[in-house]
Amino acid sequence: DARVTQTPRHKVTEMGQEVTMRCQPILGHNTVFWYRQTMMQGLELLAYFRNRAPLDDSGMPKDRFSAEMPDATLATLKIQPSEPRDSAVYFCASGLVLPNTEAFFGQGTRLTVV
Amino acid sequence: AQTVTQSQPEMSVQEAETVTLSCTYDTSESDYYLFWYKQPPSRQMILVIRQEAYKQQNATENRFSVNFQKAAKSFSLKISDSQLGDAAMYFCAYRVRGNTPLVFGKGTRLSVIA
Numbered sequence: 001d002a003r004v005t006q007t008p009r010h011k012v013t014e015m016g017q018e019v020t021m022r023c024q025p026i027l028g029h030n031t032v033f034w035y036r037q038t039m040m041q042g043l044e045l046l047a048y049f050r051n052r053a054p055l056d057d058s059g060m061p062k063d064r065f066s067a068e069m070p071d072a073t074l075a076t077l078k079i080q081p082s083e084p085r086d087s088a089v090y091f092c093a094s095g096l097v098l099p100n101t102e103a104f105f106g107q108g109t110r111l112t113v114v
Numbered sequence: 115a116q117t118v119t120q121s122q123p124e125m126s127v128q129e130a131e132t133v134t135l136s137c138t139y140d141t142s143e144s145d146y147y148l149f150w151y152k153q154p155p156s157r158q159m160i161l162v163i164r165q166e167a168y169k170q171q172n173a174t175e176n177r178f179s180v181n182f183q184k185a186a187k188s189f190s191l192k193i194s195d196s197q198l199g200d201a202a203m204y205f206c207a208y209r210v211r212g213n214t215p216l217v218f219g220k221g222t223r224l225s226v227i228a
Binding site for chain 1: 149156157158159161164205212213215216217218219220221
């Protein structure tokens with residue numbers, strides 16, 4: 001049963017701490033997306049990768065956020081230092097570069113920064 | 115920039131009845147894809163239905179169908195024979211070809227009344 005796996009599912013941290021969220025895309029998928037979901041902004045793209053190379057990270061606050069793909073089986077999203085306004089659900093999705101395909105979503109990481 | 119608008123923040127429907135969720139979008143592209151995603155309380159993003167812009171025929175998936183009006187840039191979702199399990203947030207989304215990032219609407223919360 002192929003699925004996108006995100007860890008942790010929930011994270012509570014104090015303001016100023018570093019947070020790392022991990023994503024294991026579906027094996028063979030070459031495109032990975034990071035989205036953030038908040039009540040106010042809805043679902044917005046933070047960054048995405050193709051063949052492990054970043055294609056667009058314009059949605060990400062550069063001073064505190066960073067996204068990487070150390071290898072094809074792992075994508076990471078880091079926040080340092082975290083702030084209360086970063087509280088949100090962070091989704092990872094993966095897919096293939098084919099015209100008629102969809103992106104598959106992980107179950108998300110709910111981050112609370114207190 | 116592409117935008118997706120869902121004008122109904124909340125909707126309700128009686129069990130076994132039919133409900134239609136509205137979505138409009140703005141794009142200058144001619145080749146694109148439209149999606150409806152369901153997000154139940156588990157927060158998993160589940161693809162409900164997909165429409166290719168080059169296809170004139172409206173997509174259907176069991177009890178779910180769309181009314182795609184390309185000239186009007188409208189993409190509504192019809193749920194027939196509503197079931198309690200259909201209660202969720204529904205997001206309309208758009209992307210161009212090649213598994214590029216999705217642009218989401220703000221969502222419509224659907225309640226199903228027994």
